[in-house]
Amino acid sequence: MAQYFRNIYETIATVLIGMGVTFRHLFTKSVTLQYPREQRELPSGTRQKLFVNIDDCIGCLQCEKACPVSCITIETIKAEKDEDLGETSNGKKKRMYLTRFDIDMAKCCYCADCVFPCPTECIYMVPEFDFATYDRNDLVFRFSNLSDEKHKELIEREKAKEAAKQQPPEAN
Amino acid sequence: MPDLRTEVMEVNMGPQHPSTHGVLRVVLKTDGEIVLDAIPYIGYLHRCFEKHAENVTWQQVIPFTDRMDYLASMNNNFGYVVGVEKLMGIEVNERVERLRVITAELNRIASHLIALGTYGLDIGAFTPFLYAFREREMILDLFEEICGARLLYNFMWVGGVSHDAPDGWIQKVLDFCDYFSPKIKEYNDLLSFNKIFIERTANVGVLPADVAISYGCSGPTLRASGVDFDLRKNDPYSIYDKFDFNTVIGEGLKGTVGDCWDRYWVRIIEMEESVKIIRQAASDMPDGNVKEKIPKIVKVPAGEIYQRTETPRGELGYYIVSSGDKIPERIKVRSPAFCNLSVLPAISRGIMVADIVAIIGSLDIVLGEIDR
Numbered sequence: 001m002a003q004y005f006r007n008i009y010e011t012i013a014t015v016l017i018g019m020g021v022t023f024r025h026l027f028t029k030s031v032t033l034q035y036p037r038e039q040r041e042l043p044s045g046t047r048q049k050l051f052v053n054i055d056d057c058i059g060c061l062q063c064e065k066a067c068p069v070s071c072i073t074i075e076t077i078k079a080e081k082d083e084d085l086g087e088t089s090n091g092k093k094k095r096m097y098l099t100r101f102d103i104d105m106a107k108c109c110y111c112a113d114c115v116f117p118c119p120t121e122c123i124y125m126v127p128e129f130d131f132a133t134y135d136r137n138d139l140v141f142r143f144s145n146l147s148d149e150k151h152k153e154l155i156e157r158e159k160a161k162e163a164a165k166q167q168p169p170e171a172n
Numbered sequence: 173m174p175d176l177r178t179e180v181m182e183v184n185m186g187p188q189h190p191s192t193h194g195v196l197r198v199v200l201k202t203d204g205e206i207v208l209d210a211i212p213y214i215g216y217l218h219r220c221f222e223k224h225a226e227n228v229t230w231q232q233v234i235p236f237t238d239r240m241d242y243l244a245s246m247n248n249n250f251g252y253v254v255g256v257e258k259l260m261g262i263e264v265n266e267r268v269e270r271l272r273v274i275t276a277e278l279n280r281i282a283s284h285l286i287a288l289g290t291y292g293l294d295i296g297a298f299t300p301f302l303y304a305f306r307e308r309e310m311i312l313d314l315f316e317e318i319c320g321a322r323l324l325y326n327f328m329w330v331g332g333v334s335h336d337a338p339d340g341w342i343q344k345v346l347d348f349c350d351y352f353s354p355k356i357k358e359y360n361d362l363l364s365f366n367k368i369f370i371e372r373t374a375n376v377g378v379l380p381a382d383v384a385i386s387y388g389c390s391g392p393t394l395r396a397s398g399v400d401f402d403l404r405k406n407d408p409y410s411i412y413d414k415f416d417f418n419t420v421i422g423e424g425l426k427g428t429v430g431d432c433w434d435r436y437w438v439r440i441i442e443m444e445e446s447v448k449i450i451r452q453a454a455s456d457m458p459d460g461n462v463k464e465k466i467p468k469i470v471k472v473p474a475g476e477i478y479q480r481t482e483t484p485r486g487e488l489g490y491y492i493v494s495s496g497d498k499i500p501e502r503i504k505v506r507s508p509a510f511c512n513l514s515v516l517p518a519i520s521r522g523i524m525v526a527d528i529v530a531i532i533g534s535l536d537i538v539l540g541e542i543d544r
Binding site: 007010011013014015017018020021022031042043044045046047066067068109110111112113116125 | 228231232233234235236238239299306309313316317318319320321324326334335338358361362363365366367368
C-alpha cells in the first residue's frame with residue numbers, strides 16, 4: 001500500500017519537474033524560424049546548387065571524372081590552331097569548344113568532389129537551395145553558351161574531319 | 173471450466189511504422205498481448221554500397237560511406253579514411269587528427285541526441301524530442317560552417333580533411349560545449365527520471381552480458397549490459413589514446429543491468445564524455461596544413477586491412493581489399509546496427525507487444541546502415 005502511494009507521489013513529482021523545465025522556456029526566445037518569411041543567412045562555404053562559370057571553363061573534364069554519381073556531362077570539340085578562344089580569368093588558354101555542359105541536379109549528391117579538382121575554379125556551389133520543380137527534367141541545368149548555328153557548324157566540321165580520316169590517303 | 177481456445181496470431185509491424193526508425197519490418201507472433209517471437213526482416217533500404225564501392229575510385233567511396241549511417245556521417249568517414257591511410261602508410265598531422273576527433277565527437281553527440289529524442293517519441297513523450305533537436309541544430313550549424321553540408325559531410329578525406337576550420341570555429345565549438353553541458357540536466361528532468369518513463373523502460377528488454385557478447389553487440393548496447401568495451405579505449409585509433417575520458421557502462425540504476433533504461437542512460441552519460449574529449453581536443457589547437465598529405469590520385473598498394481572504429485552505434489568495421497588499382501577490389505562493412513538488431517528476437521520473447529517499441533528504440537538502429 002505504501003508503495004502504491006509512493007508511486008503516485010513520484011509520478012506527480014517528476015512530471016511537475018518536467019513541467020517546470022517547459023514552463024521556464026515560456027520566457028525564452030523562440031528558436032524556430034518561420035522559413036519562407038524569414039530566412040537564415042547561410043555560411044560562406046555552404047554546399048547547395050552547383051554553378052558553372054562557363055567563360056572560365058577549359059573543358060578538361062576533371063569535374064566529370066571526379067563525380068561519383070556521373071551527374072555532369074561534358075562534350076567538347078577541339079578548336080582549330082588558328083582560332084583564338086580567349087583566356088580564362090586566371091590566364092589559362094582555352095582550346096576547347098564546349099558544345100555541352102549539363103549538370104543533372106536531380107542526380108547530384110552534393111559532395112562537392114567536382115569543385116576541388118577544377119584548375120580554373122569555374123565550377124562551384126552557390127547558396128541557392130529552393131529550386132524544386134514539378135518536372136525532373138527541369139533540374140538538368142545546361143551551361144553551354146554556344147549559339148545553335150555555331151553548334152551545328154562545329155558538328156558539321158567534326159563530321160567532315162572524321163570522314164577525311166576514314167578515307168585512306170591518296171597514294172603518295 | 174472449459175479451456176479457452178487461444179490462437180497464435182501473426183502481426184506485421186512495419187515496414188511503414190514510425191517507431192521502427194526507418195523501413196524495418198518485424199513479424200510478431202503473438203498470443204494475445206504476449207509476443208512469442210519477433211523476427212526482423214530487413215533489406216528495404218538496400219542501396220548496394222559494397223558493389224558501388226567496387227566501381228568508383230577510392231576518393232569517391234567517401235560520399236557513399238556518408239549515406240550508410242546518415243545520423244553519424246563523420247564517424248563513417250572516419251573509419252574508412254583511417255583504414256585506407258593505414259594501407260597507404262600515410263601519417264596525417266596533428267591538426268587533421270584533432271579536427272577529425274572534434275567533428276566525430278560532435279557528431280556522436282548529435283546522433284545520441286536523436287536517439288534520446290526519438291526514444292522519448294516512441295514511448296510517448298513528445299517534448300524532449302524538440303529540446304534534443306534544438307541542440308542538434310547547433311551542431312549542424314557548426315558542421316555547415318566547416319564543410320558546407322549539414323547531414324552528409326564528405327569531410328574527412330584520405331590524407332586530410334576537405335576544409336580547414338574557419339576563423340573562430342574552434343572558439344564556437346568550445347562555446348557550444350559550455351552551452352551544452354547544463355542542458356543534459358534538462359533532459360534528465362524532462363525524461364530520464366520521469367517516473368512514467370522509468371516504468372516503461374526499466375526491467376524491460378533485459379540483455380544479459382553473455383547474450384550481448386554472443387550476438388556481437390557493440391557500442392552503447394553492449395556497454396549497457398555491463399561489458400567495458402569501447403574501441404576508443406580498447407583498440408585506440410587516430411589520437412584517442414591521448415585523451416582522458418571514461419567508458420560508460422550500465423549499472424542498473426533503475427532496474428536490472430542491461431535493460432532499456434540502462435541503454436538510454438549510457439547514451440546520456442556518453443554525451444558528457446564526448447564533451448570532455450572535444451574540450452581537450454579543441455584546447456591549444458596546433459597549426460598545420462590540413463591538405464598537405466592528400467594525394468592527387470589515391471592509389472592504394474595491394475593488400476588488405478580490417479579497420480574498426482567506434483561509431484555512436486558501436487563497432488563499425490571496414491574490411492578493405494586493394495589490388496593496387498585506382499579502384500577498390502572489395503569493401504565489406506561490418507555494421508554495428510545490424511548486429512545490435514540481431515539480438516531483438518532473443519530479448520523479446522514473452523514480453524508485451526507495447527514493449528517491442530521500447531526495445532527497438534533503445535537499440536538505436538539506423539536502417540540506412542543495416543541495409544547499406
